[in-house]
Amino acid sequence: MKINRKLFPYVLTLPALLVCVGILIPFFTAVYYSLQRYNLKMPHMKGFIWFDNYVNIFTDPSFWNTIKVSLTYTFFTIIIELLLGLGIALLLAKRNWLNNTLGVLLVLPLMIAPALASLIWRLLINPNFGVVNYLLSFIGLDGFTWASHPNTVLFTLIMVDVWVFTPFIMILLLAGLRSLPRQPFEAAELDGVPEYYKFFRITLPMLFPFILTASLFRLLESIQQFDIIYALSQGGPGESSMVFQVSAYLQTFQYTNIGKAAAMMVVLWAICYFLCHVFVQQWHKLKIKTKGELLQ
């Protein structure tokens, strides 16, 4: 049996495509739900209402709170992870046994499921026996409220996110740093250029594509973070840590308001789709860049 040459690549991708379609169907269903009045508790009320759900969520102060909390969470996790990741990568850039060992060990938090990472931290900051509380009491920080107070819950969540995902940025930037060409640094050395100038004018610009790729990756994940927050605070206390996905989850399973939850998710999806496009462009650029450098 001979398969048409033109059709052949499609045959190879067909199984993957079928899964694709299986996922596209629920996606379009969700978009369809978002245009309906659909509450599981009131099935007879179900009906097409166009964009009422969207109008509804955008006039709802608690959705604006969700947006605010999500953006705050995303902003701080990315800034902190980027600075910390870059700092650690610079610290570990030189190859020696200590740096190599640490480079391996520091990846471990990233390999732990985010939900489990939250549980680890819950054991460490437990008000009754948490060892972190004990250690903090030495520097006079007694009874820090962590996830139990609206003022500190976001800090706690961001800390766990930083713990899990800083290694991600670190490992990508470390690979970037170690792949930079030597010549510009040697030339700067010969000219006696000061250290900070070398960093801002040579290292940072050359590292920029790596930084951008790593932060886009993180941006896409951070704005949708569910596991860490659900396992640690479930959006509470009150609505102080209510992010997009946790909010949609509660909207579905607590208030059974499928239409509203779907509308929220479509809004989040639109944000992510835009970011994903930027991401793929960047991905292609970086790939060309790293391959080009390998050819030199």
Next chain:
Amino acid sequence: MTINIWSILKFFAYVAIIMFFLFPIAWVFNMSFMTNDEILRKVPALFYEPTLKNYVALWEGELAIEGFATMYIFFKQNLINSAILSVGSVSVTLLLGVPAAYAFARYKFKGGEDIAFTLLSFRFAPALLIILPLNLYFSKIGLYDSYFALIWVYQLITLPLLLWIVRGYFEDISPDIEYAYRLDGHSWFQSFWRISIPLAKPGIAAASLLCFIYAWNNFVFALILGSSQIQPVTVGALAFITASAIPYGLIACGIVVSVLPTLILALFIQKYLVQGLSLGAIKG
């Protein structure tokens, strides 16, 4: 003098990094060998008699509390579920993903890039958007709470991951080797099986291990699409910690057992990790 200040600062930076990133793992590991009394001490115990009681209880599924009833622990089933779901997902991903990755690498075909992009965008789509309707569908057609359905949904994360990593490996293989082999009278499938796959093997192996880690670490799919009968350790551990009266050492022990497989695998794929995490964009 300035050099001295720098090295002191550097020393403190190292200590701070190790404390923040590694101490939590070490301490939970430590806690898993403690009894509840030892954990609840005002001053954390550094010197104590380590006990394997928690591990035994976890394995046997029951724990006798003195002056209390026997407690049944469901955690072993969670571990088995995690193994079934992860191995199942990776197998399906390999079957679906490797030929597709080859097609994307070798052939320029109409819509190819679009399909590849669509698959990648699933990796970054909000999980709940897709799971919520699926939850309703699955309940209707009786697929709710089945390994099959969950493994299918797991493809959302594992398939794009494998596809985009392995694609890069196939792109690095020169097509000439395959052509030469096929000129000898071998079929396409023979050249794919005997030449292309063996050459891309390190990439495929690394990608499947990474897929395994991601599948193992997934939380939200099983939380929504499965009952406690088929839920993996990530969801099981949360139920564990919120249930009352379970000794803290046992919780720590459950967490240790749940994270150990991925930590060990991570050490194996160290060399490929950068490439895998950046979907092939950065060579480690």
